[in-house]
Amino acid sequence: MTEQKKDGQESEARRLRRELFDDAMLDKLMAATDERGVALTGEGGFLPEMIKAVLERGMETELTGHLGYERGDPAGNGSGNSRNGTTPKTVGSEVGDIALDQPRDRNSTFASALVPKGSRRLGGLEDMIISLYAGGMTIRDIQHHLAATLGTELSHETISNVTDAVAEEVTAWQARPLEAFYPVIYLDALVVKIRDGAHVSNRAAHVAVGVDLDGVKHVLGIWVQASEGAKFWAGVCAELANRGVKDVLIVCCDGLTGFPEAIEATWPAATVQTCVVHLIRASMRFVAYQDRKAVAAMLRPIYTAATEDAALMALTTFADSNLGRKYPAAVASWTNAWDRFTPFLAFGPALRKVIYTTNSIESLNYQLRKIIKNRGHFPNDAAAVKLLWLAIRNIEDKRARERAKQAGKGKDRQSIPRLVEGATVTGWKAALGELALIYPDRINRNL
Template sequence: MIAQAGQGGVALTGEGGFLPELIRRVLERGMAAELDDHLGYEKGDPAGRGTANSRNGSTPKTVASEVGDIPLATPRDRAGTFEPRLVPKGARRLGGLEEQIISLYAGGMTVRDIQTHFARTLGTDLSHETIANITDAVLEEVKAWQSRPLDEVWPVLFLDAIVVKVRDGGQVRNRHAHIVIGVDTDGVKHVLGIWVDASEGAKFWASVCAQLANRGVRDVLIACCDGLPGLPEAIEATWPRTVVQTCVVHLIRAANRYVSDKDRKVFSRALKDVYTAADVDAARTAFEELTDSEMGRKYPAAVAVWERAWERFTPFLAFPPAVRRVIYTTNSIESLNYQLRKIIKNRGHFPSDDAAVKLLWLAIRDIEDKRARAREKDRGKPANQRSGPAKLIEGAGTHGWKIALNQLELMFPDRLDGHIN
């Protein structure tokens, strides 16, 4: 077979392929050795004559694998007490196939896509139910992750949302999958949870904040969001001392939706004078200048975005530069959302809210695993030769955190005591 494979006469995978045949022979020899150990003598050994148990032929079965379907002859004993460990009774898949299915699912492939993929590439015919059961097996893990205990104090929380399509009865509706990201007292980012809601509002956000509080969150210094309806009130009802800050990046983007491409640089430059102002009075002066300028008169809807959000934007101006940089810069979160949107686009719609949460959780885990493997390849190389990407969100550090932490200690006295490692 090796000679034929080298000459192109035997396929590597699929029915009749070299790898399935090699695996079949290894497994059958392994199970035969297990039976020898179970009976206490090898096949043909005279020591086995007259013993209470003996070989009794074999049972055919087919198992799915990463290289295709593999037909096996599972040896039996007359007493029916032999239990092979290499391929247990009832097993229809070899180890590794589940991981591959989950990885493909996390990459955005539907159950039907995965079914077709295995049929075309490996000649393995997995049922729709089998693949769905494998992906559903991670739901318990998702639920455990979604309910895990959290630190008592979080200096910063970021709340953002992406749109997912979920089937509701006979219709497909847009829903928002909200992702909460926290920066702990060490400056390390964590995804705290994912929630899909049918309709945004104070009631929904109150339940999210209540869940976080029930998981141990007792205090949040700063919560940064994009002005979602009902969110500021829900945060303040749960953690009364939290400063709720409208995300500056979201405000800039929301305003620029009303500005033509050719004018965006000029308009954004005028906006920069507002959000980089030394204090509220200076920001108000810069904003009034923008309102009265040619750009302001040309794009009143863009100006109105900032006018409506003014009360939730101005807390940003009370923070010193190091803290401003932490809550202004949302590049990592935007990068995560970009990756998730690509995966969601491939999927179309989801059959349920749980299915959407499951895929988003798997996608985040898959993204971080791929980045970790790339970094592992760079282990031992000089810094200028490393190309592996940094952590995207989970476990990623915050640039300039030590300086920001010192300033947070001064701004929020006593609230971080006993919570800094």
């Protein structure tokens, strides 16, 4: 459902409210609740009583339709079925618990569509629970939050069942078919804490983001493993290929040993580009704080060089300098990664900006890390994947709302509405033009 349709529905609901409850009536209601000390939400609140009245009236209307005659109508005599009192039922809602008197029929054939059998929550509450969970709150935190803000008491099992209901969606998303061609794919990992018996251990959540021909970034999948390793990444690449990815032009990754070989085993024609930012960080690990600014200044001519020869000259200059001799390990970081760094130097400025860093995935990981930090640790791998997926969905929903607002102001921002980080890569048109010159056959056959 598009944002425009949602806005249309809200506008219609707003018009209906004004027709039935004008502002004067609402002012009178607010004054009366203040005067009598009645809360709007929570236990004993006015809104739960209002919803109770509407739901019970609606269920009575449903029962009348089911039986085929009004209450007290003689037409019901000898019909074979009749009203049979009510059954008490409490449902949770966004405004508090609501105690309902659910009508029933003598033959027990009536089923309300408004409040289905077995339902203990109204729809909006489930969305709220999932949203809170996606924000990093634990089930115990959600229990406390709902009780404190809405006066709704839900069991640990109930909240767990609500969050587990998305498990099938996660599985389907993880196995969904992918496009055959992505010009650029970013691969990276972030650390999550998983409970293993009596201990909590660190594991790597591997994330793959693909950029399609329109420059839109898609989260292709999430995988949790004991550690980030080239062998596991090889399995990730093979899975992506099995889900439909036949060709990739450039794969951006960190400097993990064996990583390039793992990628090339699946996509032999792919150019593997070591993330320049990862490379800078790796070399800076060996540099004392007081020298970092000076070393960074000497590294800059290497990755901004116009050609590989110019970059090699800048690296030699750094190696022969006092700082280079002081920090030989920093020089070695660049020397060891040189073959995987130099493809970057063959590209034009627009494409360099796209592959200079795995920032497209790093920005997503930054937001995911905040949620993981709030959550602490997870009971198992599946719980970690579920939360990360929900978090990605929430991030994209927020981006979609922002894009809808921008579109309303005349700004054209087209992208797929969900399950993607959402934004189009900055400067993508120029970068795609450069890719078309470098890889004409592979680009043109996929346009």
